[in-house]
Amino acid sequence: MTCKEALHHVACEDIESLSWRQRRILKRHIKVCPPCKDYADQVRAIQRIFRKKSRGLALDEAELKQLKATIMECLPDEESDGDGT
Amino acid sequence: MTAAKNSTTSVETPEIVAGIQAQDHEALEAVVNAYLPQIVRAARGAGLSAVTADDVAQETFITFFEKSPTFEGRSKIRTWIFGILYRKIAEARRSVKRSNEMDDIDEIVDQRFNADGKWISPPRPVDQELYESEVMGLLDDCLETVPDQQRMAFVLREVEDMETPEICNVLDVTSTNLGVLLFRARNRLRECLESKGVGS
Ligand SMILES: [Zn+2]
Numbered sequence: 001m002t003c004k005e006a007l008h009h010v011a012c013e014d015i016e017s018l019s020w021r022q023r024r025i026l027k028r029h030i031k032v033c034p035p036c037k038d039y040a041d042q043v044r045a046i047q048r049i050f051r052k053k054s055r056g057l058a059l060d061e062a063e064l065k066q067l068k069a070t071i072m073e074c075l076p077d078e079e080s081d082g083d084g085t
Numbered sequence: 086m087t088a089a090k091n092s093t094t095s096v097e098t099p100e101i102v103a104g105i106q107a108q109d110h111e112a113l114e115a116v117v118n119a120y121l122p123q124i125v126r127a128a129r130g131a132g133l134s135a136v137t138a139d140d141v142a143q144e145t146f147i148t149f150f151e152k153s154p155t156f157e158g159r160s161k162i163r164t165w166i167f168g169i170l171y172r173k174i175a176e177a178r179r180s181v182k183r184s185n186e187m188d189d190i191d192e193i194v195d196q197r198f199n200a201d202g203k204w205i206s207p208p209r210p211v212d213q214e215l216y217e218s219e220v221m222g223l224l225d226d227c228l229e230t231v232p233d234q235q236r237m238a239f240v241l242r243e244v245e246d247m248e249t250p251e252i253c254n255v256l257d258v259t260s261t262n263l264g265v266l267l268f269r270a271r272n273r274l275r276e277c278l279e280s281k282g283v284g285s
Contacts, residue, residue, distance in 0.1 A: 003203055016249070042208060049221055050239070050274075064122060067142065
């Protein structure tokens with residue numbers, strides 16, 4: 001496995017499509033190849049921080065309640081006179 | 086996380102699907118309760134301002150209400166709603182800011198390797214702790230450079246923990262396309278951060 005191939009597998013996240021043997025080769029490559037390890041570590045760090053930041057964007061209870069109330073005002077009429085049964 | 090997961094899986098039932106089709110208020114409300122927090126978070130994660138994200142979340146559910154009689158239950162309810170959200174975000178972003186159409190990231194990555202696939206321009210080794218703290222401060226700027234579809238793929242994968250088939254359904258892409266979207270999002274972010282000198 002070349003470094004370029006290793007990078008592609010890491011970034012495309014297509015590990016599931018690899019055979020068990022290829023997965024081992026990839027894991028081993030990243031472990032022993034310093035630049036590929038640097039790359040994989042950085043990608044993982046970016047993902048971790050993105051998750052942390054994004055989850056911090058959640059609404060608080062009060063905001064959520066208010067937004068929900070606005071949405072619920074737009075509920076369609078329950079008695080549908082549509083196609084009958 | 087566990088609590089959130091439990092509350093959301095509980096609406097993915099045949100009874101709720103039937104309720105949605107009949108526009109039953111209780112069923113619709115259960116879906117709003119289950120997915121509103123995730124929808125708002127994803128809209129914000131996709132780069133919309135807090136106000137726009139709230140508007141888009143609201144429009145998403147209104148469209149969901151309107152279209153509910155046509156829901157066939159072939160996908161999960163969540164997948165369907167995120168699909169609506171994705172289209173709303175695309176609309177909102179187009180009106181706010183022109184989406185970044187050029188995609189030179191593949192070439193940038195290619196240029197780091199020789200013909201044998203060996204690094205000629207390896208990533209700069211960084212101090213992991215310093216790297217993380219700097220990423221924290223500069224990630225938002227770099228996220229701005231990621232086109233909508235790539236960013237949404239990244240949000241659904243990393244924040245909402247969706248599996249590949251569900252993301253492919255939401256974005257209407259193949260799994261190969263999804264790999265390309267994630268590849269570009271990750272490399273664009275990493276390259277952007279490196280160009281800003283992060284971690285050195
Ligand atoms: Zn390597």
